[in-house]
Amino acid sequence: MALAVLKTASPTDSPHQAKSMVSLDSVTMAFGAYVAVQDVNLKVSDGEFLAIVGPTGCGKSTILNAIAGLLKPASGTVSIDGQPVRGIQNDIGYLFQQDALLPWKTAIENVELGPMFKGVGAAERREQSMRWLAKVGLKGFEHRYPHQLSGGQRKRVQMAQALITGPKVILMDEPFSALDIHTRHLMQNELLRLWQEERRAVVMITHDLEEAIALGDRVVVLAAGPRSRVIDSFPVDLERPRDVAEIKLDPRFMDLYRNIWSSLRGEVEKSYERHD
Numbered sequence: 001m002a003l004a005v006l007k008t009a010s011p012t013d014s015p016h017q018a019k020s021m022v023s024l025d026s027v028t029m030a031f032g033a034y035v036a037v038q039d040v041n042l043k044v045s046d047g048e049f050l051a052i053v054g055p056t057g058c059g060k061s062t063i064l065n066a067i068a069g070l071l072k073p074a075s076g077t078v079s080i081d082g083q084p085v086r087g088i089q090n091d092i093g094y095l096f097q098q099d100a101l102l103p104w105k106t107a108i109e110n111v112e113l114g115p116m117f118k119g120v121g122a123a124e125r126r127e128q129s130m131r132w133l134a135k136v137g138l139k140g141f142e143h144r145y146p147h148q149l150s151g152g153q154r155k156r157v158q159m160a161q162a163l164i165t166g167p168k169v170i171l172m173d174e175p176f177s178a179l180d181i182h183t184r185h186l187m188q189n190e191l192l193r194l195w196q197e198e199r200r201a202v203v204m205i206t207h208d209l210e211e212a213i214a215l216g217d218r219v220v221v222l223a224a225g226p227r228s229r230v231i232d233s234f235p236v237d238l239e240r241p242r243d244v245a246e247i248k249l250d251p252r253f254m255d256l257y258r259n260i261w262s263s264l265r266g267e268v269e270k271s272y273e274r275h276d
């Protein structure tokens, strides 16, 4: 059987034809004398869903923070849509593992925050937020406080929050890892549905290789730290739309899993040896 996996010539480039939306050029990130990642080159095309996997402590969050403008590279350049990142970015939507909702504000008030900071008037941002909450399946829940919502419903509010301002790039840090497996599958499918409607560049970091393959257009593997770098890039040529539970049963999914795991496994083992 032909393998569904074809490695790209360069482990850093996107195979997509679209313009590059996120670009890391020879990026080195250091904390004092500790060099977390070194000489990372990575491109994410407009509309591409990139998943980054790597052993614990290899620098995944550090790379995400560099794209967000929260951390400055020791050397190299991070660019978004061709513009070098200097300071915190406006054109980014975030989806994190932790609840990022303000507990004293209702669902709709939380969703309205992004447009409010962008200067959208009260009536218009209310109308946009109502529409987004309906889009994520929360019609009728607009005036509930976060503690009156389930974990999955809070995640839906966060998705509306991340997408309402139409960001150029969406950064995700283990967005579904705190959810139970059934809710996780539901939310992953929901995310794919929303993303298919309005494709943006996505950079998602995850420990879950199955999630990376089920969601991503491409999976990038980072080496164990210190001085982590990109060691492999695997295009995921599985059709969309995808159902994350069903796609895992596809033999091509299993081929991809096997191939990526064979790249990742050695790095995971190295990272354990270094912590012993």
Ligand SMILES: Nc1ncnc2c1ncn2[C@@H]1O[C@H](COP(=O)(O)OP(=O)(O)OP(=O)(O)O)[C@@H](O)[C@H]1O
Pocket (backbone or CB within 6 Å): 031, 034, 036, 054, 055, 056, 057, 058, 059, 060, 061, 062, 063, 225
């Ligand atoms: N503020 C900091 N000061 C010093 N070292 C840091 C700081 N932030 C991260 N590090 C170190 O940089 C390395 C990369 O950390 P990072 O959080 O990016 O890894 P990660 O791949 O996201 O880890 P995990 O998968 O466990 O979440 C780690 O060794 C970490 O200890």
